Amino acid sequence: MPSRKAPLIALVAVTALAPVAWGSTYAVTTELLPPDRPLFTGLMRALPAGLALLALTRTLPRGAWWGKATVLGALNIGAFFPLLFLAAYRLPGGVAAVVGSVGPLCVIGLAALLLGDRPSARGLLAAVAAVFGVSLVVLRAGAALDLAGVLAGLAGAGSMSAGTVLTKRWGRPEGVGPLAMTGWQLTAGGLLIASLAWLAEGPPPALDGRALAGYAYLALAGTAVGYWLWFRGIERLTATSVTLLGPLSPVTAAVIGWAMLGQELTPLQLTGMAIAVVATVVGQIPTGRPPGVTAATGRGDPPAGGRTGAPAAAPATRVR
16 A cells, blocks of 8 residues: 655655745846846746746636735735845845744744644744754854844745735635646736836846846746745645745755855855754654644635635645
C-alpha cells in the first residue's frame, strides 16, 4: 500500500518552488532592470502575467467573486508589492527582509481567528526560528531603522498574510481552477499598481533587451507560475505550513548572490540558512488533522456563500 506521505511531500516540494522563484527576484532586478522604478517593476510583474492567464483560461469572475477577487488581488499583489518596495527603499535590505519574515506569525494568528486553526507550539516555534534564521542570513552590523520603512514592512507582511488566509477561507468557485484564480488576482492587483506607478513614477522608462528579458522572467517564472503554485498550495495545505515556506526566498537570494554575483557567505549566514531551512521543514510536519479541518468543527470550512464553490482545502492525500 503506497504511503500517504509521498503526495504530501511532493505537494510541499512543488509549492516551495514559489518562494525559491521569488528569491531570484533580487538578482534579476539589480542586474537587468532599470533602477529606481519599483512600482513599474511591480506593475510589469503582475499585470502582463494576469492578462496572459486570463487569455489562457478564458474565465472571468461571476457574482460575488468580482469583489472577492479584487480584495484578494489587492492584499496579495496590489498592496503587498508597493509596501514591499517602500520598505526596501526606506530600510537596508537585510532589515526589510527580517521585518517581512514575520509573515508566518501573522498567518498563524489570522488562521486562528478566521479558520479556527488552533496554533501549535511547534508551528509557533518554527515561525520564530525562521525569523531568527533569516536575520542571521541578511542582517548587517550597524543596520539603521526607519519608522516608516518598518511600518511599511509590517503592513506588507500583514497584507500578504491576510490574503493567504482569506484565499484559504474563500476557496474558489466550482469549476474554476487555480490558474484562473491566479489570473484574477494578478490582474486586479496589477491594475491597482498601475495607477500608483503612474502617479508616483510617471511614464514608463525606455527598455532595452536586457530589461525586457528581466521583466519577462519575473512575469512568467516569478509571478504567473510562482503565484499559481503558491495559491495551489494554499488550497491543499494548511495556511501555516504554506507560509512557513516563505523563508526559502531570502535563503535562495543569498545563495544566488554567492553563486552568481560573487557575494560572500559567512559562517554566521550559513548557520542562519540552516536554521531557516530546518524551521521550514518542521513547519511542514502534519498536525494530525487534514488541511482545512478546523479544531472547532472537525470539518473543513465550506466556501463563503454556500456550497457551490470548491472546498477551501482538499486533504493532502488527494493531490490532483
